Amino acid sequence: MIIRYAARAGYASVMPRITDARRAARRIHILRAAIRCVTRSGFQGMTMGDVIAESGLSAGAVYGYFGSKNELLAAVADHNFAGLVGIVARAAGEGDPPAPADVLEAMIAGLLEVAVTEDGDLTIVAVQIWGQAVLGGDIQDLMSPRIHLVLDQLTGLARRWQQAGFVAPDADPESVARVFLALVPGFMLQRLVIGEQSAADFSAGLRALTAARAASQ
């Protein structure tokens, strides 16, 4: 009786893992199809029918994972933000923080590393997500806490910059975080609309703004 129970428990704990892996792979397959559609047509220009056709799966299969275009966009936004949090964490390091321009350079380099996939440019998808978020509704509700999460991360970094003398000691660290985060979509837009710029070239602009007083005074 105990053995049969153990066997059953083993069965129960192994089988769902295989199923989960299959489900996860299929979910990614659908998301990749959606990324191809969004980068081709824009979010509003894409239909669930386009994603279904692009995925090569049945409508039922796709709807089993994502009930709507918004759910697809939400999943990509989630993926993008998780990536951004990781990029910020790696760029910010621990202990004595790198200078702001060095963190910016590492963040932009990290972004450029993951932006272009074989399915399309994730920063194009990001701009489509912004387009929906500013209209309010689900996507704004999804974006807002995620932006706050990255802002909290950067606010912590701004405090470390204050301790290290990179940021004025009496400043509100959140306002530093806001300015710093603002550079990311600005960079993405310039890159997509007027052309590529390296992480080194872009961050040199911030370096020139933050280092001048040290040099001249």
Added chain:
Amino acid sequence: MIIRYAARAGYASVMPRITDARRAARRIHILRAAIRCVTRSGFQGMTMGDVIAESGLSAGAVYGYFGSKNELLAAVADHNFAGLVGIVARAAGEGDPPAPADVLEAMIAGLLEVAVTEDGDLTIVAVQIWGQAVLGGDIQDLMSPRIHLVLDQLTGLARRWQQAGFVAPDADPESVARVFLALVPGFMLQRLVIGEQSAADFSAGLRALTAARAASQ
């Protein structure tokens, strides 16, 4: 003969002005209807039929001014960029330039002054324009030279900052302009998605980043 010619010249120079004024007023009437539609549905979610209905004019009247949604969006983008060039010019002033954070504060304040109209928020329209520009095509072709125009303006300002000691003397002024311009869409997005922030609070973040070394060294 001379008198009749003068009268004719007078006629010719007055009448077209009336016609032009009427045409200009009607053009603005249609653009305002388009702004209401875009801020409600997004650019891709809006049809020419929506704009025609919103304008209260006939289809023929509207198509007499704008042949397509792209032409409408291009006209709004033109208006926005003309506004931005004016805002940058006023914020940058002449002669000894204000400090970067002061220019940013004046730019953001200028932006906030014109952003919200009775038809909708022009920054929402701007994000919709970005969404189209990153997909390539007409809107990208329209945006690219306009972004370069503002970048040239800011590059000139960056040179003045170099002379005044606000920017490292060996820096590429265009990279400073790029970083500075990047703050604008970043600010707009944060404002639309996570909520209003004053020009003073946002620019305080840049002030804290640019002033710290002067204070600490």
